[in-house]
Amino acid sequence: MSSYAIKLDNVGLRFNLNRERVDNIKEYFIKFLRHQLYYNVFWGLRNVSFTVQEGERLGVLGLNGAGKSTLLKVISGVMKPTEGTLEVHGELAPLIELGAGFDHNYSGGENIYLYGATLGYSRKQIQEIWKDIVEFSELQDFIDVPVKNYSSGMRARLGFAIACMVEPEILILDEVLSVGDAPFRAKSEAKITELFNKGVTVIFVSHNMEQVQKLCDKAILLEKGQVVANGDTESVCAEYVRRMKAGR
Amino acid sequence: MTKALRFHWNNFLKYRFLLKEIVRKNVRLQYRDSWLGMAWTMLQPLLFSLVLAFVFSVLFKRSDVGGVPFFVYLLSGRLMFSFFSDSTQRAMRSVRQNAGILKKVYVPKYIYPMGNIISTFITFLFSLVVLVVIVIYYDIHGGTVQGIHYDHFSFGLHKRVLFAVVPVVILLVLSMGVGLLLSSISVFFKDTEFIYSVLCQLLMYFTPIFYSAKEVQIGGGDIASWQTELLKKILRANPLYGIITIFRNSIFCSPGQIVTEFPGYYSFAQLAYTSGFAIVMLIVGSFVFYKVQDKFILHL
Numbered sequence: 419m420s421s422y423a424i425k426l427d428n429v430g431l432r433f434n435l436n437r438e439r440v441d442n443i444k445e446y447f448i449k450f451l452r453h454q455l456y457y458n459v460f461w462g463l464r465n466v467s468f469t470v471q472e473g474e475r476l477g478v479l480g481l482n483g484a485g486k487s488t489l490l491k492v493i494s495g496v497m498k499p500t501e502g503t504l505e506v507h508g509e510l511a512p513l514i515e516l517g518a519g520f521d522h523n524y525s526g527g528e529n530i531y532l533y534g535a536t537l538g539y540s541r542k543q544i545q546e547i548w549k550d551i552v553e554f555s556e557l558q559d560f561i562d563v564p565v566k567n568y569s570s571g572m573r574a575r576l577g578f579a580i581a582c583m584v585e586p587e588i589l590i591l592d593e594v595l596s597v598g599d600a601p602f603r604a605k606s607e608a609k610i611t612e613l614f615n616k617g618v619t620v621i622f623v624s625h626n627m628e629q630v631q632k633l634c635d636k637a638i639l640l641e642k643g644q645v646v647a648n649g650d651t652e653s654v655c656a657e658y659v660r661r662m663k664a665g666r
Numbered sequence: 667m668t669k670a671l672r673f674h675w676n677n678f679l680k681y682r683f684l685l686k687e688i689v690r691k692n693v694r695l696q697y698r699d700s701w702l703g704m705a706w707t708m709l710q711p712l713l714f715s716l717v718l719a720f721v722f723s724v725l726f727k728r729s730d731v732g733g734v735p736f737f738v739y740l741l742s743g744r745l746m747f748s749f750f751s752d753s754t755q756r757a758m759r760s761v762r763q764n765a766g767i768l769k770k771v772y773v774p775k776y777i778y779p780m781g782n783i784i785s786t787f788i789t790f791l792f793s794l795v796v797l798v799v800i801v802i803y804y805d806i807h808g809g810t811v812q813g814i815h816y817d818h819f820s821f822g823l824h825k826r827v828l829f830a831v832v833p834v835v836i837l838l839v840l841s842m843g844v845g846l847l848l849s850s851i852s853v854f855f856k857d858t859e860f861i862y863s864v865l866c867q868l869l870m871y872f873t874p875i876f877y878s879a880k881e882v883q884i885g886g887g888d889i890a891s892w893q894t895e896l897l898k899k900i901l902r903a904n905p906l907y908g909i910i911t912i913f914r915n916s917i918f919c920s921p922g923q924i925v926t927e928f929p930g931y932y933s934f935a936q937l938a939y940t941s942g943f944a945i946v947m948l949i950v951g952s953f954v955f956y957k958v959q960d961k962f963i964l965h966l
Contacts, residue, residue, distance in 0.1 A: 433964065443855045491963075495772030498960045510772075518766045523695050532691060535684035536771055 422507070423588055423619040424470040424493060429502035431463040431492060431643075462488040463643045466502070470636075475620040477634035477651060479627070479658050481665075485643040486623045490590055493621065508587030508619065511537055513578070522566035526557055526576055529565055533580050547583045554609070555579035556602070575602060582609050588619045627655050681774050688781030692756075693788050707789045708796040711748065715741040718876060731878045734918045738800055742917065743875035745793055746833075746910050750841050751866045753786035757845025758852050758859060765966035775959045776952075779849040783842050801917060829916040832937070833909045836944045840905060843947030846955040853962050873906045908940035 435458040463485050470476050480486050491497045492504060494512045519536040520529050530551055534544040552561055555575045565573060591610075614620065614633070624630050630637060630651060637654035639647035639661075647657040697703045719737040722728040731739040757779035761768070764778050852858040879901045882894065901907050 442857050444857075446855070491769075494770075496769060497963055512771055518770045521691060521695070523698065524691060528691070528694075532687050535681075535687040536767060536773060538680055538684070538773075540683050541686075 421472050422469045422505075423472045423474070424507075424621070425505045426469075426493075427467050427503045429463055429466040429492060429499045429504055430461055431488060431497060432500040433460045433462055434458075435460050461643050463492065463499070466640075466643075466645055468638055468645060468648055470619060470621065472508075472619055473617040474636060475614065475622065475634045477630035477637035477654075478621060478623045478640065479625075479630060479637055479654065480640035481625075481662075484640040486640055487592065488643070489640065490592060490621065490623060494590060506588070509538070509584075510588040510590065511581055511584055511586035512590040513581045513592065520565050520573065520577070523564055525562045525564055526568065526572075527552070527561040529576070530580055533577070534584065537581070537584060537586075539584055543584070551576075551579045551583045554583060554605075571599070578606055582606070582613065585613065585616070586618065588621070589613060591620065591622045627658065631655060677774055681777055684773065685777050685781050685784070688777065689785040689788065692782060692785035696785075696789065704792060707792040711741060711745050711793050712796050715744055718744075722876065734914075735804065736876075738797075738804065738918070739878075739914070740876050741797055741800065742914050743873070743910050745790065745797060746837060746913055747870060747873055747875055747906065749786060749790040750837060750844075750906060751870070753783045753790075753841045754844045754848060755863065755866065756782040756786055757841075758848035758862060761849045761853050761962060762856075762966065769963065769966060775962060776846065776955060779845045779955075780842065783838070783845050787838055787841075797917075827917055830913055833913040833916070833940070836912075836941050837906075837909050839941075839948050840909070840944035843944065843949070843951035846951035847947070850951075850955045850958050850962075853965050854958075869904070869906065872901060872904055873910065874901065875910070879907060879911075905940045905943040908936045912937060912940070 466489065468476075478486050478489060488497070490512070492499055493506065494510060495506075519533045521532060524532060527548075530548055531541070531544055535541075552558055555572075555578070557572060557576060560568065560572065565576075568576070620633070622630065622634055634651050636649070637647075637651045638645050639654050639658050641661070646661070647654045697706050700706060702709065715737055718740055722736060722740075728736050730736050760778040760782045761775060767773060768775060848858060848862060852862075879898060882897055882901065
């Protein structure tokens with residue numbers, strides 16, 4: 419029996435798109451009483467099934483609006499699937515839009531604790547890696563400065579350092595490999611490669627086929643919320659190119 | 667059922683550090699850039715009560731309520747009420763404020779309203795220090811009420827003062843229930859925020875903070891007019907009234923002081939009503955929050 423890290427079985431996510439936006443109580447009640455609350459049903463994901471084995475690196479390809487980010491949200495637990503089942507085994511850390519969990523009035527050092535806690539780590543775990551995070555982000559001199567005074571590059575570096583240093587078992591990457599200047603980018607790529615070599619399970623979302631081919635050993639292709647290709651990176655990339663050309 | 671409970675318990679254990687971090691952050695940041703820092707938690711209610719006491723004593727010649735110096739009476743009610751209104755309003759906004767995180771990372775959503783209630787509770791406990799100091803001061807030095815000098819008021823230095831913990835806990839439970847309910851509604855309807863701030867203002871006047879429910883009277887000399895009785899009923903229906911009354915009775919209790927409307931320092935009916943109300947509110951709030959939390963993400 420092989421152990422899988424993530425397993426999706428027939429996952430579907432339905433959105434009820436309001437035809438008109440109703441966001442105040444008065445309108446809601448009037449429409450509710452008149453039975454005028456109409457929705458357009460839209461499936462963001464439908465019949466999505468795949469398995470990611472432990473230590474496997476899965477690339478998720480697809481054009482804009484294909485459902486890539488929605489899929490990541492379902493896997494990370496932000497959204498609950500409307501139908502189907504999802505199983506995740508292991509600590510999961512998303513590296514999506516770095517720095518969302520920072521409080522701007524808090525200093526960088528304090529934010530390491532806050533952000534780590536948001537990712538579900540304990541005080542002890544964060545204490546152990548606090549120094550490494552500060553060192554990696556190269557913010558030693560600014561660690562007591564409130565984050566509101568950081569540049570956007572400093573903020574991104576800190577966010578990246580936290581998410582990488584906690585060494586999750588499952589890493590979710592949403593096109594974030596371009597953080598900071600060239601030296602830092604090289605350093606962060608090295609860190610990610612190091613994580614890869616340790617056998618972390620990765621889900622990598624990108625438009626960039628070259629990166630996917632370089633990093634992933636399996637891939638899926640999404641189109642309109644459905645999986646249209648699933649297999650080794652080469653064949654899925656080929657299919658992606660074919661569909662892009664056909665679309666034009 | 668038990669499986670679901672165990673899942674939520676384990677999840678809570680995993681994220682309890684986040685709860686602590688949010689509480690710590692809110693408490694630390696509240697007064698970070700001010701010179702006096704945490705002293706403001708005590709200074710602010712003190713100054714507020716001094717202003718009100720000054721206004722009332724000059725304009726309305728008010729010096730005491732049932733033998734309790736007006737300033738102390740005011741401060742005790744105001745501290746309790748502002749904890750309730752501050753904590754519920756913060757909890758209400760917390761889910762929307764943290765939309766950026768909730769959209770990106772999985773976090774148990776109740777952590778945010780709960781964290782805000784608890785951090786407000788901690789600053790509230792700090793601010794109680796000022797009340798304790800004043801009560802002890804009056805106990806030792808006495809004071810003058812209605813031209814009569816009392817050597818001491820024997821406010822707090824008796825065993826009954828320990829009973830003050832009970833209304834404080836009831837108030838905390840009530841705030842959690844109301845906070846959870848409001849935070850889940852306000853995700854769907856932003857109007858809630860505006861409506862509730864007005865409601866809070868109304869609630870403040872319907873809570874005996876700077877008056878005593880005993881003296882409420884509508885109309886001229888006819889004390890037992892039906893309007894007066896109705897108004898008193900409405901006042902008593904407000905759980906904050908009961909909570910604040912029990913709180914005051916346990917700290918200001920001597921034979922000469924009759925803030926209380928009944929013999930003894932609390933009535934069982936009032937205690938049962940307020941604690942029952944608070945527990946029901948917590949259950950309703952948690953239930954509603956639990957039911958709708960998965961839809962938050964679609965509206966944030």
